Amino acid sequence: MDTSALPTKDRLIRAAAQLFRSRGYHGVGLNDLLAEATAPKGSLYHHFPNGKADLALAAATWASDEMLRVIAASFAGAKTFEDGATTLCFKLAKLFDLTGQQDGCPVGSTLFEGLGNAEFLRHAERCYEGWIEEVQDHANRFGLQEADARRRAEHVFLLIQGGWQLARARKSSEVLRGLPELFAYAPQRASTTGKN
């Protein structure tokens, strides 16, 4: 993606999202960051008065919104919930390969290091909750009961998070592509168990 035409603020956000994802919040210095975004330090502190921390929050938000779009696109043409979830896994596998097979979860890598920064943690939770809800909405759309939709959505989230982590260690997207096998047969259980 060529970002050179974007306004400075967006270049900063994207460079931050990319770098944080691959090296973690503390692993990225402002020098690297500004070089990558081809922006001077003055611009950073103009657009983000609180500096690195503000930028990290913005980067996580942007990356999280991207993820929401990927989820929506995956379920857009789906015939069933499993269908959409499967597409999602494959899309993410492709994304994993395209980004060098080394990056972590954009939200986790960026926000899970600000030791004492409670704001970071709260924001991470919001992002994750947003992803789960997006999946859950599609589950609802396919007729799943409220509670069941929630459970299925969370299940998919957990597998993808875990899968991404293992994929990273293995430098291979294979795990991600194998996820559908794991939730495809998952039970419509608890409240509906009685009927099966």
Add this chain to the structure above:
Amino acid sequence: MDTSALPTKDRLIRAAAQLFRSRGYHGVGLNDLLAEATAPKGSLYHHFPNGKADLALAAATWASDEMLRVIAASFAGAKTFEDGATTLCFKLAKLFDLTGQQDGCPVGSTLFEGLGNAEFLRHAERCYEGWIEEVQDHANRFGLQEADARRRAEHVFLLIQGGWQLARARKSSEVLRGLPELFAYAPQRASTTGKN
């Protein structure tokens, strides 16, 4: 855990494991580390000639071995594979609560940041593979077919990794305690699918 009686090298390893887990490799300075371990800099470079990187590898190894022990303990008194896996989830939930509900995966937090350091990544994969194999061995012990045991073990690994991440964002071990519901009904599938 009072570590003050341990030899310096072990104090360093444990302090490193603890700090890296909560703040990530780059989030921990040698000053914090040495203060936490109450050791002077000279000792660090005596025991770990390559400094921080060596220490991180040692810390990850130590933490990984601890995890192997937790897995073994969980399956030790188990009647079935699900039984053991369930105990494991609950043990980890308790561990999560005891460690302040904020720490990440000891291996991932420590090793997934050394950008160019291929050694880190390789070591992370070895650790993860070790965990999966340990679970797989118990699955075998309960009579599961080789391929199926492998799949079940990996499934448990993925759920725990994802669950831990979500638990961290939510500052709650609830997710971890709910994991057994998700793999309890998992299919003995693939090679056996034809018969169903």
Add this chain to the structure above:
DNA sequence: CAACCAATAGACCAATTGGTCTATTCCTAT
């Protein structure tokens, strides 16, 4: 054109980073 403010630009700073190096202390084997 002038006034004004958003944005860019980068010099500069104190604090911290990971790491090196020289002393000194401690323990053990002879």
Add this chain to the structure above:
DNA sequence: ATAGGAATAGACCAATTGGTCTATTGGTTG
């Protein structure tokens, strides 16, 4: 007792960290 290496101790270092500050540019209003 003493020689010698393991271990401890911390002063010291260059490089980098995140952040501040002043100066300048650019564009949009009046």
